[in-house]
Amino acid sequence: MSQFTHFDAAGQAHMVDVGEKSETHRIAKAVGCIRMQPQTLTMIAAGDAKKGDVLGIARIAAIQGAKRTSELIPLCHPIALTKVGVEFEIDQASATIHCSVTAETVGRTGVEMEALTATSVALLTIYDMCKAVDRGMQICEIKLLEKVGGKSGRWTAS
Numbered sequence: 001m002s003q004f005t006h007f008d009a010a011g012q013a014h015m016v017d018v019g020e021k022s023e024t025h026r027i028a029k030a031v032g033c034i035r036m037q038p039q040t041l042t043m044i045a046a047g048d049a050k051k052g053d054v055l056g057i058a059r060i061a062a063i064q065g066a067k068r069t070s071e072l073i074p075l076c077h078p079i080a081l082t083k084v085g086v087e088f089e090i091d092q093a094s095a096t097i098h099c100s101v102t103a104e105t106v107g108r109t110g111v112e113m114e115a116l117t118a119t120s121v122a123l124l125t126i127y128d129m130c131k132a133v134d135r136g137m138q139i140c141e142i143k144l145l146e147k148v149g150g151k152s153g154r155w156t157a158s
Contacts, residue, residue, distance in 0.1 A: 013074075013075060015077065016075070016077075016109075018077060018108040018109045021108040021109070021150070021151070022108070022151075023106055023108055024106070024107075024149045024150055025104070025105075025106050025148075025149050026106070026107060026109075026110050026147070026148065026149030026150055027102060027103070027104045027111065027146075027147065027148040027149060028102070028103050028104075028110060028111040028112040028114065028115040028116075028144065028146065028147045028148075029100065029101070029102045029103075029115060029144070029145045029146045029147075030100075030101050030103075030112070030115035030116045030118070030119040030142065030144050030145060031098065031099065031100045031101075031119060031141070031142070031143060031145055032098075032099050032119045032120065032122075032123050032139065032140065032141055032142035032143070033096050033097060033098045033099065033123070033139075033140055033141050034096065034097050034099075034123045034126050034127060034137055034138065034139050034140070035094065035095060035096045035137065035138045035140065036095050036096070036097075036130065036134050036136075036137040036138075037095060037133075037134050037136070038092075038095045039134075040095070040130055040133055040134040040137070041090065041092065041095045041096075041097070043130070043133065044090075044097070044126070044130065045092075050132065051129045051130075054125075054126055054129045054130060055088050055097075055126075057125060057129065058086075058088070058099075058122045058123075058125040058126050058129070059086045059088070059122065061121050061122055061124075061125035062084070062086040062099070062101055062119065062121055062122035062125075063084045063086065063118065064121070065117045065118045065121030065122070066081060066084045066101070066103050066111075066114040066115070066117060066118035066121075067081060067084075069113050069114045069117040072117060073113055073117070076113050077108075077109050079105050079107050079109060079111065079114070080105060080106075080107065081103060081104065081105050081111070081114060082104045082105050082106060083102070083103070083104040084101065084102070084103050084104075084114070084118060085101065085102040085103075086099070086100070086101050086118065086122060087099070087100045087101075088100075088122075097123075097126060099119050099122045099123055100119075100145075101115045101118040101119045102115065103115040103118060109150075110147055110149065110150055112144050112147050115144065116142065116143075116144060119142055120139075120142055123139045123142070124139065127139060143157060144157060145157050
């Protein structure tokens with residue numbers, strides 16, 4: 001396992017220097033889910049939530065979260081995103097909404113943090129919009145599925 005890159009030789013936190021890295025097309029895909037009461041999921045799916053289109057607003061929140069990742073994660077580089085795709089899948093049987101985010105850029109550093117932040121923000125937005133009827137919702141299983149590009153190439157979760 002290689003060493004943590006966000007610490008210098010003296011052990012002090014620093015932003016990684018990416019100035020010498022090549023610009024490549026980079027893609028990252030992250031996923032997560034939110035579990036809830038079946039009635040809550042029914043309201044979301046039917047568009048009957050008091051605050052409006054829950055998934056539409058969560059999609060916009062995810063995109064905004066990806067764009068603002070460097071403002072939230074202290075040592076994360078601000079990057080120019082070329083695409084952020086957000087998909088939701090409703091699983092009635094388990095009363096769960098699955099969220100999948102794909103972030104892309106052409107640059108010197110990856111977009112894993114943007115994809116993970118976007119996923120988290122989407123799920124938090126669903127929670128926020130529905131907490132009045134279901135405070136017991138559980139956000140879970142947020143993880144990176146895949147990253148492509150850069151010196152290390154492709155990585156896929158096992």
